[in-house]
Amino acid sequence: MMTDDEIIAVIDRTISAEFEIDEKTMTPQSHLFKDLGLDSLDIVDLVVVLEQAFKFKIREEQSIRNIRTLGEIHLFVIGKKAEIIDKQHAASIATKGMASEPCGALTKNSV
Numbered sequence: 001m002m003t004d005d006e007i008i009a010v011i012d013r014t015i016s017a018e019f020e021i022d023e024k025t026m027t028p029q030s031h032l033f034k035d036l037g038l039d040s041l042d043i044v045d046l047v048v049v050l051e052q053a054f055k056f057k058i059r060e061e062q063s064i065r066n067i068r069t070l071g072e073i074h075l076f077v078i079g080k081k082a083e084i085i086d087k088q089h090a091a092s093i094a095t096k097g098m099a100s101e102p103c104g105a106l107t108k109n110s111v
Contacts, residue, residue, distance in 0.1 A: 019036070031068055046073075050073075058076075058080065
């Protein structure tokens with residue numbers, strides 16, 4: 001599992017490489033359009049590279065449309081990863097719970 005700092009580092013490296021932006025100029029307060037020079041087509045590319053880097057879909061997420069700064073991207077991806085981990089954990093617990101219960105096995109009282 002990646003730490004928040006590792007997630008931020010991957011995001012920053014990915015954006016830097018994809019859009020040829022010097023990482024030293026990137027801060028959480030950096031505005032995607034004004035400071036980093038991205039345009040609306042770049043945002044489509046950004047979504048694709050983040051999906052590839054983190055192996056989850058974000059295109060359908062309504063909240064992605066409101067992101068304006070690098071820090072907001074960091075928080076979005078960290079939150080999305082936590083949400084996925086929570087779902088996986090819940091599914092794991094549910095699966096273990098189901099596996100430990102007898103499935104239609106005959107008991108002394110059921111005969």
